[in-house]
Amino acid sequence: MNKHFLRPPGSRDESHFQASCIRCNKCLVICPYRSIRTGTLFDGLTNMGTPIVEPRKTPCYLCMKCPPVCPSGALDTKLSDKKDVRMGTAVIEKKTCYAWQGTLCRSCYEICPLFDEAITMDHELRPVIHEKKCVGCGMCENVCPVDPSAIIVKPTGEK
Amino acid sequence: MQTAFLCLLIAVPFLNEREISIVTGTLYAMSFGPIDLTDPLSGLQVIMLTLSATKPLIISMLIPIAFTFVFGRVYCSWLCPQNLFSEMGDILASRLHIRRMFSVSPTPRPRWAMLAVVLAGSMAVGFPLASLISAPGIISLQISTAVFDSTVGLESALIGIILAGEFFLLRRFWCNYVCSVGTTLSVFRCQKTLKVRFSEDDQRKCIHCGACSRACQFGLDPMREKIYPLCHNCGDCIAACEKSTAGRNPLKFTF
Numbered sequence: 200m201n202k203h204f205l206r207p208p209g210s211r212d213e214s215h216f217q218a219s220c221i222r223c224n225k226c227l228v229i230c231p232y233r234s235i236r237t238g239t240l241f242d243g244l245t246n247m248g249t250p251i252v253e254p255r256k257t258p259c260y261l262c263m264k265c266p267p268v269c270p271s272g273a274l275d276t277k278l279s280d281k282k283d284v285r286m287g288t289a290v291i292e293k294k295t296c297y298a299w300q301g302t303l304c305r306s307c308y309e310i311c312p313l314f315d316e317a318i319t320m321d322h323e324l325r326p327v328i329h330e331k332k333c334v335g336c337g338m339c340e341n342v343c344p345v346d347p348s349a350i351i352v353k354p355t356g357e358k
Numbered sequence: 359m360q361t362a363f364l365c366l367l368i369a370v371p372f373l374n375e376r377e378i379s380i381v382t383g384t385l386y387a388m389s390f391g392p393i394d395l396t397d398p399l400s401g402l403q404v405i406m407l408t409l410s411a412t413k414p415l416i417i418s419m420l421i422p423i424a425f426t427f428v429f430g431r432v433y434c435s436w437l438c439p440q441n442l443f444s445e446m447g448d449i450l451a452s453r454l455h456i457r458r459m460f461s462v463s464p465t466p467r468p469r470w471a472m473l474a475v476v477l478a479g480s481m482a483v484g485f486p487l488a489s490l491i492s493a494p495g496i497i498s499l500q501i502s503t504a505v506f507d508s509t510v511g512l513e514s515a516l517i518g519i520i521l522a523g524e525f526f527l528l529r530r531f532w533c534n535y536v537c538s539v540g541t542t543l544s545v546f547r548c549q550k551t552l553k554v555r556f557s558e559d560d561q562r563k564c565i566h567c568g569a570c571s572r573a574c575q576f577g578l579d580p581m582r583e584k585i586y587p588l589c590h591n592c593g594d595c596i597a598a599c600e601k602s603t604a605g606r607n608p609l610k611f612t613f
Contacts, residue, residue, distance in 0.1 A: 218404070221386045221404060225382060237503050237507060272414075
């Protein structure tokens with residue numbers, strides 16, 4: 200079971216996260232948007248009890264309430280600046296993205312909290328991701344009008 | 359006391375859902391206002407797996423550890439919800455006159471072996487195995503999951519397995535022989551830790567009625583045996599002694 204899940208902000212490397220998450224649920228409880236769910240047995244034994252973010256359902260809105268409550272440091276407790284979050288990186292599936300296929304669409308570009316930095320529009324009005332700026336919150340994946348989403352967040356640690 | 363704590367465990371997720379977050383967390387880690395507490399076994403696992411320990415983590419572990427140094431494993435006997443369920447199961451079993459399939463003389467060796475297996479296993483798989491089998495952790499987490507996600511995880515089945523095993527196979531085996539949370543806590547013991555014993559003078563008051571050892575759900579005998587580290591200071595023996603000696607109680611909690 201090697202599927203990587205998107206973790207709450209403050210997480211970086213998945214093996215460090217796995218080693219230090221004590222499955223206590225405090226991040227889930229403090230999240231005001233209910234973006235975090237608890238991993239179940241079906242998500243894999245190693246993921247059981249761990250916090251998982253599913254952007255298509257509810258993305259992370261970068262309120263930054265969860266890193267300080269993590270008792271074990273699985274989420275970097277000192278993290279407070281949204282721009283330093285590295286939950287993952289968005290990737291566009293150009294074959295299904297409306298803009299990349301010729302229609303005009305600005306959904307991901309407009310919702311991105313790092314406006315005009317993590318996602319910019321190129322000269323043909325197609326969204327382009329700047330990996331170094333993208334925090335991986337998933338707001339773009341959440342609003343993409345294509346089903347399944349044409350923009351997906353790849354969690355940090357997934358190759 | 360135990361029921362009150364269980365009510366707290368149930369109330370906390372409901373309150374958290376309504377954004378009242380003075381108390382938050384599960385029995386892996388809980389916060390009472392600004393005071394963070396972390397289960398020492400969970401903290402130990404993180405330290406072993408990451409080979410590092412942040413200051414907040416250590417401080418949050420020290421409070422339960424200090425508490426245990428003073429009072430002994432009262433977390434197990436007064437707070438742990440698994441203990442409450444197991445005790446009730448045991449009372450039910452004796453009412454129904456159930457005879458278990460196995461019985462063993464109390465010995466701490468299986469606990470140490472289990473702890474070693476859990477710690478070694480965690481190092482092997484790279485994540486805290488203890489979290490998967492911590493009965494109080496699972497109970498408190500599932501209450502939280504039920505409130506927030508409206509689902510209950512399959513791991514709750516472990517609690518059912520424990521209770522069934524204790525009912526039919528071996529009396530109170532989880533708390534007594536398996537639970538690594540309790541084993542970790544039993545390490546934090548010293549001469550001055552709260553304990554059940556006779557003092558020199560009180561020895562003479564003992565009428566050797568055996569009420570204390572009959573009351574002990576772990577099968578310990580305070581009159582004769584060395585009862586630690588197995589004893590978790592529940593006080594059932596003392597209550598039985600008080601009743602049996604009409605208030606003279608040779609058996610007491612002392613520091």
